[in-house]
Amino acid sequence: MNMRSKPFIAFTLAVVLLGTAFVCGCTDSGTGPAETETISVTGSTTVLPLAQLTAEAYMDTHPEADIQISGGGSSVGVTAVGEGTADIGMASRDLKSEEVTNYPDLVQHVVAKDAIAIIVHPSNTVSDLTVDQIKSIYLGDITNWQDVGGPDETIVVVGRDSASGTREYFHESVMDKEDFTTSQLEKNSNGAVRQTVAQTPGAIGYVGLGYIDATVKAVPVKTGSGIVDASVATVISGEYPIARGLNMFTDGEATGLAADYLAFIMSPDGQALVAEEGFVPVA
Amino acid sequence: MEYEQTVTGAPAVSAELAADRRTYLKERSIRYVWFLTAVFGVLTVFFILAFLVKDGILIFAETTPAEFLFGATWNPTGAIPAYGTLPLWVGTILVTIGAMVIAAPLGIACAIVIAELASPRVKAVIKPAVELLAGIPSVVYGFFGLIVLTDFIRVNFSIPSGETWLAGSILLGIMALPTIISVSEDAISAVPKEYREGSLGLGTTRWQTISQVVVPSALSGITAALILGVGRAVGETMAVLMVTGNAPIIPDPIYNILSPIRTLTGTLGIEMGETAIGSAHYHALFGVALLLLFITLAVNLSATMFLGHIHRKQTGTGKGPGRLSLVLEAHRRTIRWGVAAAAFLLVALIVSPLVAVVFALIGVAWRYIPSRIEPHHQQTVAFVLLYGAIAVVLAALAVILGYIVVNGLPAISWEFLTTAPRALGREGGILPAIVGTLCLVAGAIAIALPIGVGAAIYLIEYTRENVLTRIIRTGVDLLNGTPSIVFGLFGFSFLVLYLNFGVSLIAGQVTLALMVLPTVIRTTEEALRSVPDSLRQGSLALGATQWQTISRVVLPSAMPGIITGAILSIGRAAGETAPIMFTAVVFSSRFLPSSLSDPVMALPYHLYILATNVPGADTNQYGTALVLIALVTGIYLVAIALRTHYQKSIRW
Numbered sequence: 001m002n003m004r005s006k007p008f009i010a011f012t013l014a015v016v017l018l019g020t021a022f023v024c025g026c027t028d029s030g031t032g033p034a035e036t037e038t039i040s041v042t043g044s045t046t047v048l049p050l051a052q053l054t055a056e057a058y059m060d061t062h063p064e065a066d067i068q069i070s071g072g073g074s075s076v077g078v079t080a081v082g083e084g085t086a087d088i089g090m091a092s093r094d095l096k097s098e099e100v101t102n103y104p105d106l107v108q109h110v111v112a113k114d115a116i117a118i119i120v121h122p123s124n125t126v127s128d129l130t131v132d133q134i135k136s137i138y139l140g141d142i143t144n145w146q147d148v149g150g151p152d153e154t155i156v157v158v159g160r161d162s163a164s165g166t167r168e169y170f171h172e173s174v175m176d177k178e179d180f181t182t183s184q185l186e187k188n189s190n191g192a193v194r195q196t197v198a199q200t201p202g203a204i205g206y207v208g209l210g211y212i213d214a215t216v217k218a219v220p221v222k223t224g225s226g227i228v229d230a231s232v233a234t235v236i237s238g239e240y241p242i243a244r245g246l247n248m249f250t251d252g253e254a255t256g257l258a259a260d261y262l263a264f265i266m267s268p269d270g271q272a273l274v275a276e277e278g279f280v281p282v283a
Numbered sequence: 284m285e286y287e288q289t290v291t292g293a294p295a296v297s298a299e300l301a302a303d304r305r306t307y308l309k310e311r312s313i314r315y316v317w318f319l320t321a322v323f324g325v326l327t328v329f330f331i332l333a334f335l336v337k338d339g340i341l342i343f344a345e346t347t348p349a350e351f352l353f354g355a356t357w358n359p360t361g362a363i364p365a366y367g368t369l370p371l372w373v374g375t376i377l378v379t380i381g382a383m384v385i386a387a388p389l390g391i392a393c394a395i396v397i398a399e400l401a402s403p404r405v406k407a408v409i410k411p412a413v414e415l416l417a418g419i420p421s422v423v424y425g426f427f428g429l430i431v432l433t434d435f436i437r438v439n440f441s442i443p444s445g446e447t448w449l450a451g452s453i454l455l456g457i458m459a460l461p462t463i464i465s466v467s468e469d470a471i472s473a474v475p476k477e478y479r480e481g482s483l484g485l486g487t488t489r490w491q492t493i494s495q496v497v498v499p500s501a502l503s504g505i506t507a508a509l510i511l512g513v514g515r516a517v518g519e520t521m522a523v524l525m526v527t528g529n530a531p532i533i534p535d536p537i538y539n540i541l542s543p544i545r546t547l548t549g550t551l552g553i554e555m556g557e558t559a560i561g562s563a564h565y566h567a568l569f570g571v572a573l574l575l576l577f578i579t580l581a582v583n584l585s586a587t588m589f590l591g592h593i594h595r596k597q598t599g600t601g602k603g604p605g606r607l608s609l610v611l612e613a614h615r616r617t618i619r620w621g622v623a624a625a626a627f628l629l630v631a632l633i634v635s636p637l638v639a640v641v642f643a644l645i646g647v648a649w650r651y652i653p654s655r656i657e658p659h660h661q662q663t664v665a666f667v668l669l670y671g672a673i674a675v676v677l678a679a680l681a682v683i684l685g686y687i688v689v690n691g692l693p694a695i696s697w698e699f700l701t702t703a704p705r706a707l708g709r710e711g712g713i714l715p716a717i718v719g720t721l722c723l724v725a726g727a728i729a730i731a732l733p734i735g736v737g738a739a740i741y742l743i744e745y746t747r748e749n750v751l752t753r754i755i756r757t758g759v760d761l762l763n764g765t766p767s768i769v770f771g772l773f774g775f776s777f778l779v780l781y782l783n784f785g786v787s788l789i790a791g792q793v794t795l796a797l798m799v800l801p802t803v804i805r806t807t808e809e810a811l812r813s814v815p816d817s818l819r820q821g822s823l824a825l826g827a828t829q830w831q832t833i834s835r836v837v838l839p840s841a842m843p844g845i846i847t848g849a850i851l852s853i854g855r856a857a858g859e860t861a862p863i864m865f866t867a868v869v870f871s872s873r874f875l876p877s878s879l880s881d882p883v884m885a886l887p888y889h890l891y892i893l894a895t896n897v898p899g900a901d902t903n904q905y906g907t908a909l910v911l912i913a914l915v916t917g918i919y920l921v922a923i924a925l926r927t928h929y930q931k932s933i934r935w
Contacts, residue, residue, distance in 0.1 A: 038785065040869065040882065045896045052707050052871055059873060062413075068882055070786065070869035071892060073556025085785045096559040122327035151619070154443040161529070161553035162360045162564075177362045185543055186529035188553035192429070199434050202443045211898050242381055278898075 045094015470504020810844020
C-alpha cells in the first residue's frame with residue numbers, strides 16, 4: 001500500500017523529527033566529565049545570587065562538581081529539601097512552625113546577613129526617614145512626601161507579595177505586625193520593586209542591600225543615635241535597624257559535596273564573594 | 284463441477300472472512316486508541332481538580348465559604364489573617380473584560396482581512412507576523428509592559444503609578460490576539476466558496492457578502508476563537524502580575540481603569556513560591572486556584588451552550604428552538620431596546636453622560652445611516668476600519684520587537700550563544716538555556732500532538748454528539764481555561780513530589796504537554812470540521828474503511844489546520860515560565876542535560892530571573908529575550924513553510 005499521500009508522510013516525519021530532536025538533544029549531549037557529583041540548591045530568590053556566585057567559584061576549582069541552583073521562593077526551598085527533591089534549600093526567613101513539624105530534621109546554616117534598604121526615586125528630595133515614618137507610610141497614614149520633608153507628591157507605596165520572606169521580616173520589624181495599606185502595589189521580587197521605584201517619581205519601596213544601584217536612592221534611616229545609611233558596615237556594627245539573616249537548610253547534617261560547598265561559603269573566600277554581591281558576611 | 288466449486292470456494296470464503304475480521308479488529312482497536320486519548324483530557328481535569336480540592340478544602344477550617352468568596356480583604360499574613368477573595372476575582376473579571384474589549388474587534392477584523400481581503404503576498408506577511416505575536420513569551424510582554432507601557436500610561440494620564448487595570452488589559456489584549464485571529468481566520472476560510480459566489484452573484488458588495496453571509500456562517504468558529512482568547516487572558520500569570528500593581532483592592536469607582544488591581548493568577552504567581560506548605564495561607568491559595576477553575580468552568584459552559592445554539596440554528600437539525608428562545612424571539616425588539624437603554628444608563632452613571640450620548644449617537648448612526656449610504660461607500664468605510672485594525676496589530680508587534688531587537692543586539696555574540704552563563708548571567712552565554720528550552724518544547728509536543736490529534740479524531744470522526752462527547756469536550760474546555768500557573772502547581776505537587784520525579788526535564792515536559800493539549804485538540808477539531816463531508820462519503824462509498832478514510836483523505840486535508848494548532852502550541856510552550864518554574868528549571872546548570880531526570884535551564888526562566896533578581900544584567904537580559912524570540916521565529920518559519928506547502932497542494 002504505497003498510496004499514502006505526501007502530506008501524511010510529511011506529518012509523520014515531522015512528529016518523528018520532533019521526537020528525535022527531543023531524544024538526541026537530551027540524552028546524547030552529556031558532555032560533562034565521567035564522574036561528576038551533582039547537588040541541587042533551590043529556594044529563596046533573595047539568597048539565589050549569593051548561592052550562584054559561590055557555586056561558580058567553587059566549581060572553578062572543582063571540575064567534578066556540578067552545583068545546580070534554582071529559585072522558586074523560600075517555601076519551595078524548605079519543601080524541596082524536606083521532601084528530598086533538593087540537597088540544599090535556601091530561605092530568607094526562619095522555619096515556620098508547620099515546617100518544623102513537617103520536617104524536624106532540617107539543619108539551619110546562616111550564610112549571610114542582609115539589610116533591607118528603603119528606596120525612593122532618585123529625584124526625591126527626602127533626606128531621611130524614621131522607622132515610625134516608614135511605618136506610617138506603609139500603613140497609609142502618610143500619603144504625601146511633603147509630610148516627611150520631601151516634594152509635594154503623592155506617595156506610591158510599593159511592597160513585596162504577602163508570601164515573601166523579606167516582607168515578613170519588614171512586617172515584624174517595621175510594621176509591628178500591623179496591616180499594610182490595601183493600595184500598596186505588590187511585587188514578586190526585589191528586582192521588580194527596584195524597577196518600579198526607579199521609574200515612578202512618587203514611589204517608595206524596600207529591597208535587599210545587593211539591589212541598590214544608581215537607578216534608585218536609598219534613604220538613610222534616622223534612629224535614636226543618628227542618621228544611618230544602609231550598608232554592610234552599619235549592619236555589622238548593629239546600627240542599621242532593619243537587617244536579617246539569610247539561610248540554607250540541609251536535611252540532617254550536610255555530607256559530601258553539600259558539606260564542602262557550605263564550608264566554602266563560610267570560608268574567607270566565600271564570604272568575600274558574599275560581600276562583593278552586597279550582602280553582609282557572617283564569618 | 285458443483286463439488287469442485289465448493290472445495291475451491293470454501294478456503295477463499297474463510298480467508299475473506301479472516302481478512303474481514305482482521306480489518307474489523309484493526310478498526311476497532313484504532314477506534315479504541317483514539318477513545319483513550321480523548322478520555323485522557325477528562326481524566327486529567329478530574330485529577331487536577333482532585334489535587335486542588337484536596338488542598339484547597341482545608342481553608343474552610345479557617346474561614347467560612349461566604350467569607351472566602353465575598354470577604355473584601357485579602358491579607359493572609361496580617362496580624363488577623365483575612366482570606367476574602369472578592370477583590371481578586373473581581374480584578375480577574377475586570378482585566379479580562381478590558382482585554383476582550385481590545386482584542387475581540389481587532390482580532391475579528393484582522394481575521395476578516397487575512398481570510399477575505401488580503402492578496403496572497405500581503406497575507407504572507409501578516410499571517411506569520413500575527414503568529415509571531417503568539418510566540419513572544421509572556422515574561423517578555425510583562426517586562427516590556429513594566430518598563431515601557433506602565434511608564435507611558437503614568438506620564439500620559441498624569442497618575443502617580445502606571446501599574447493599572449488598563450496596562451494589564453492592553454497587554455492581555457495583545458496576547459489574546461493571535462489565538463483569536465488564527466482560529467477565526469480558519470473558521471472564515473472554511474466557509475464554502477459557493478456562499479460567497481451566490482451572494483456576490485445577487486449583486487451585493489464584497490462588504491455586504493462578508494458582513495451578512497461569510498461572518499455569520501463562521502460564527503461558531505469565531506465564538507470558539509473568542510473563548511480561546513478569554514481562556515488565554517484569564518489564565519495569564521507572568522505578564523499580568525508584572526503590570527497591574529497587584530494591590531488587592533476593587534477599583535473605586537468600579538470603572539476606574541487607572542486603578543491598580545490584582546487577579547487570581549497574579550495572587551498565585553507571586554505568593555505560591557514562598558508560602559509554607561501545609562499552612563492556612565497555602566490552603567487559601569489552592570482555594571484561589573479552585574475559584575479560578577470554577578470561573579473558567581462558568582465561562583466555558585455558557586460559551587458551549589451558545590455554540591450549541593448556533594450549531595442547531597445552522598444545521599436546522601435537532602430539537603428546534605426551545606421555549607426560552609421562542610419567548611426571546613417574540614420579544615426581540617423589546618429586549619434589544621431594554622439592553623440598549625440599560626447600557627446607556629450604565630455608561631451614563633459610571634463613565635459620564637457625555638460619553639453615553641456619544642455612544643448612543645454612534646449606535647443610532649450604526650442602525651439607521653447605513654440604509655441611506657450607498658453600499659460602495661459603506662464598503663470603503665468598513666475596509667478602511669479593517670485595514671486600520673491590521674495596522675494597529677502590526678504596530679504593536681513592531682514596537683515590542685523593535686524595542687527588544689534594538690536593546691538585545693549588542694549582547695549577541697558567538698560566545699553568548701555557545702557558552703554557559705557566568706557571574707549570575709551578567710557575563711558568559713546562554714547555551715544550556717537554549718538546549719533546555721528545545722528539549723522542553725520538543726518533549727511537550729511529542730507527548731501532546733499524538734494525544735491531542737487522536738482525541739480530536741475521536742470527537743469529530745467516530746462519534747455523534749452524546750453525553751460522553753459533551754463530557755469530554757467540557758473536560759477539554761476546562762483544561763484549556765486552566766491557567767498555566769495551575770498546571771505548574773499540579774506538576775509540582777503531583778509529578779515532582781507525589782511521583783517523586785524531582786525537578787526534572789520530564790516533569791516539565793509533561794506539565795507543558797498538558798498545558799498545550801487543549802490547543803492541539805481544539806484547533807485539530809476545527810480543521811477536521813472544515814473538511815467537507817462529501818470527501819468522507821466519497822471515500823467510504825468507494826469501499827475504504829473508516830480509518831483508511833481518515834488517514835488518507837481527511838487528515839491530509841485537515842493538515843494546515845492541525846499544523847496551525849501545533850505552531851500555536853510550540854509558541855506557548857517555548858515561552859511559558861509559570862508551568863516550568865517549580866517543575867523543571869534551575870537557574871544555572873553547568874552541563875547540558877544528559878537524561879530526562881535532570882533539571883534544565885530554560886530561556887524564559889533565565890530571562891525572568893535576570894529581569895527581576897539579578898542587578899546589573901540589563902544587556903544579557905535583552906540578549907536572552909532576543910534569542911528566545913529568534914528561536915521561536917525559527918520554529919515558526921519551518922512550520923509556516925510546511926503549511927504553505929499543504930495549502931498549495933490541497934484543493935476541493
